[in-house]
Amino acid sequence: MPDVMRISARRLAEYVHRSGSIDARIGGSTAMIEGTRNHQAVQKKYMEQDQKEVFLDGIIEIDGQTYQLEGRCDGLLVREEKPVIDEIKSTSRLLHTITEPSAVHLAQAIVYAWMFTEKEDLEEIGIQVTYVQNVTKEEKRFLQPFSAAFLKEQVEEMVRIYAPFASLMKSLQEKRNDSIQTLAFPYPHFREGQRKFAGAVYQTITEKGKLFAQAPTGIGKTISTLFPAIKTIGEGKANQLVYSTAKTITRAAAEEALADMHAKGLQLSAVTLTAKDKICFKEKTICQKEYCEFADGHFDRINEAVLDMLGNEYMINRSVVERYALKHRVCPFEFSMDLSYLTDAMIGDYNYVFDPRVARKRMMGEQKRTTVLLVDEAHNLVDRAREMYSASLQKSAFLALSKMDVSPAIKSAANKANKACLELKTICGEQSFHILDEAPPEWTQVLQAFYEAAEERIQEGDTEKEIIDLYFAAQRMLHVIEMMDERFYILIEKKGSDVWIKNVCMDPSLFVKESTKNYRGTVFFSATFAPVQYVKGMLGGDQSDFGLSIPSPFKKEQIEVRTYLISTKYRDRERTLDSIVAAIKNGFEDAKGNFIAFFPSYQYMEMAVERFTPLFDHEEADLLVQSKMMDEQEREQFLSSFSGEKRVLAFAVMGGIFSEGVDLPGDQLKGVAVIGAGIPQLNPERNQMKQFFQSQGLNGYHYAYVYPGINKVLQAGGRLIRTEEDEGLLLLIDDRFQTSLYQDLLPPEWRIST
CATH class of the missing domain: 3.40.50.300 (P-loop containing nucleotide triphosphate hydrolases)
Structure with missing residues (x-):
């Protein structure tokens, strides 16, 4: 059987036909993304004889190498004059600004059309590219006929261009598989x-x-x-x-595990994705060729950069991406995103899998x-x-924009949105908030009018940050409004002279x-x-x-657990703070090593630090306090203190950067105090969530408050015992930990012996 290389129609089209610059002004082709809902809406309008999601493949031989092209076309339309391949694309652009199909989208359809003409021995076929506007749901179609001979010529040329890349990928895959064996x-x-x-x-x-x-x-x-x-x-x-994963620290753990396997002979490529604003080379993250030389002509240079990277690197972390991006003058973020589809492994934040905005x-x-x-x-x-899956907007943003030196259309649309926010504010009456089950039609109409006005201005080259930020915020809210059902609600909240409108998802x-x-x-x-x-x-x-x-796997004897009948409820905090400080002081002395006290909030933690500091012997040990805005260097310094010669007592927050994914084995950490049950603050949003889950036949209070809190407790306490040799002291400071509800939720080795 001849050696066959498989190529995806989409990957082939993108590799060969992407060109030009990155342009984040919505009008760029990079703004066009596929949306399942839009596809399905178009496909529902097909005639009975039409087919959707049709798998196609075809064999082509170039320079002695056999290639199998394959993919699923969105639609195969049966028409009397000739069949038509339909390629559906969603776009944020207003449709009147699209005057012809994108070269990449047309090329992808050409591959599908060629495969179908080969299969059915046709001389001619129609290709239709259908665009669907993400917000308005309007549709625009470009239909044109193509001969089978022309299609074959185009596909052969694309494959010739793609061949060196295909050869590299095949070679890398063979080496990878051999090393895994x-x-x-x-x-x-x-x-x-x-x-x-x-x-x-x-x-x-x-x-x-x-x-x-x-x-x-x-x-x-x-x-x-x-x-x-x-x-x-x-x-x-x-x-x-x-x-x-959600944490930088756990991403690093995955990189280390892969590095350990590479040291044992593994040849598997992996890229770690870094957030755009962190990896961007420029002072401001403005993805436009006029501002950024890496955005200018990015797609003209990206293929060479990808070939260079994949041909020479396996572990592609941030520094490696930056080095090659500088060498080839390409955007480091878009470069790493491209690599994430091609490497054997991708390590990155939840966003890249689950968030509809950046997935x-x-x-x-x-x-x-x-x-x-x-x-x-x-x-x-x-x-x-x-x-x-939630979204929020505030009145003050529209008011500020309406007072800026912007176009009359934007000024008018922002002013109307500001007035609409004021009308929503009146619903609250004397209360500070109001809950709605659905979005008022008038609000949706005003928001969509602003979105379209902003889209027009951005298409015409307006790069005002305030317009672009509000454009995306409005777009986000319109998308959430479209998804709304019983799992969502709208919260209108008065904050001083401002008004916040939030579309909240309770059950994702x-x-x-x-x-x-x-x-x-x-x-x-x-x-x-x-x-x-x-x-x-x-x-x-x-x-x-x-x-x-x-x-x-750890023995109960490795951990000493002390529980305290002390209330940490908000109303009792001032009264019980001295008892909590005393418990931490005694625990620190008994642990005879480094110690972390975890609090449910920064405010509570800072109250304790103020009360504790006069009692602390600064010559004997260092007192560390987590701050809200710590950069990576400050985090590393915080953690490195646990490896020093001097003892450390640290104050930190549950659910924060030091309560999860942090390894301090052995003598680096000998004691942990968990103050409070991690219960989220009582607020309208949590209460609405409680009512929703109660209506589903579940315990609403547990789902909205208890369970999210206990997970933070378990993570914080879990910092203590990391290996079979570790020993330590765990303080559980809250009277709720001795109730049957919490005893059932705690690990067996943390429970009170009966």
Whole structure:
């Protein structure tokens, strides 16, 4: 059988026909993204004989090499005169500004059309590119006929251009698979529970399933998921993996695990994605050729940059991306995004998988079906997903814009939006807030009018930051309004003279489930699924999904737990603060080593620090306090203090950067105090969430307050015991920890002995 290289129609078209500059002024072709809902809306209008999502493939031979082109066309329309290939694209652009189809979109349709003419032995076929406006839902079509001879000529030329890249990718894949075949577990032995966890991950991927795994802190969850996932790639069951997480520290853990496997001979490429504003070379993140020399002509140079990177690097972290981006004068963020579709592994924030605003839209079809998704610290995704599917606007932004020196159309639209906010404010009456089940039609109309006016100005070259920021905020809210059902509500909130309008998502489960759909296998894992049914439900799990709970490998004797009958409720904080400070002081002295006290808020923590400081011996130890806006260097200095000669007592917040994903094994940490049950602050949003879950037959208070809080407690306390040799003292300071509800939610080794 001849050696055949497989090529995706979409990848071929993008590789060959992308050109020019990055232009974030909505009018650029980079703003065009595919939207499943828009596709389905267009396809519903097809005639009975028409087909949708049609898989096509075709064989072509160039210079002695055989290539198999394949992909799914959006529509195959049966017409009397000739069949028509329909390629559907969503766009943020107003349709009257689109005068011809994008070269990339047309090229993709040309590949589909060629495959169909070859299959059916046709001499001519029609190609239609259909654009759907994201907000207005208007449609615009470009239809033209093509001869089979012309299509074949175009496809052959595209393949010739693509051939060197295809050859490199094939060579890299062969080396990768050979290295995986001989790859052994990179550490001397499996920790207790690790082999069982790794086996469950392997089985999940093999059976194309979804796994929710709770594994204790310190077991080595990162390698327990990465190693079996990589083994399935070597066996041809998968072709790529995505490691999705919320914290910089846990991304670093994934990089270290891959580096350890590379040291054992693994040849697998991996790119770590860094947020655009962090990796941008310019002072301001303005993606326009007039401002940024890396955006100017980016697509003319990107293919050479990709070939250079993939031909020379395996571990592609931020510094490596920056080095090659400077060498080839390309945008480092867009460069890393392109690489994320091509490398064997991608490490990045939840956003790139779950957030509809920034998720990698090209991760679909066959590539998604051969990709493994690993979601680290998955308990964090619950609240993050709620934020991703919510939106907010404030009246003051429209008022400020209406007073600026902007076009009359923008000034008028902003002024009307400001007045609409004032009208919503009157609904609140004497109260500070009001809840609505749906968006008032008048508000939606005014918001859409502003969106269209801003779109017009941006298309014409207006780059005022205030206009662009409000444009995207309005677009976001309009999208959320479109999705609204019983899982959403609108909160109108008065804050001084300002008014906030928030579209709040209470239950993101269906959206998370849709995001994970069609992956080869998905693994959600964390040390704290408390309780499992809550986290699993919020992340779109169902009864058919796999579940796993690994007991702690650590002995109860390794940890001394002290519970305190002290109230930390807001109304009692001033009264009980001295008792809490005394407990921390005694715990620090008894632990005889470094110690962290975790508080539920910065305000509460700062109250305790002020009360504690006069009692502290600064000659004996250093007092560290987490601040709200710590940069990476300050975080590293904070953590490095635990490795110094002098003892450390640190004050930090639960749910913050030091309460999750931080490893301080051995003598680096000997004691932890958890102050409070982590209960979120009582507010209208949480109360509305409580009512919603109560209406679903669940315990609303537990879902809105108790469960989100206990996960923060477990993460903070989990910093203490990280290895089989660690020992330490854990203080649980809150009278609720001794109730049956919380005792059932705590790990067995933390519970009161009976």
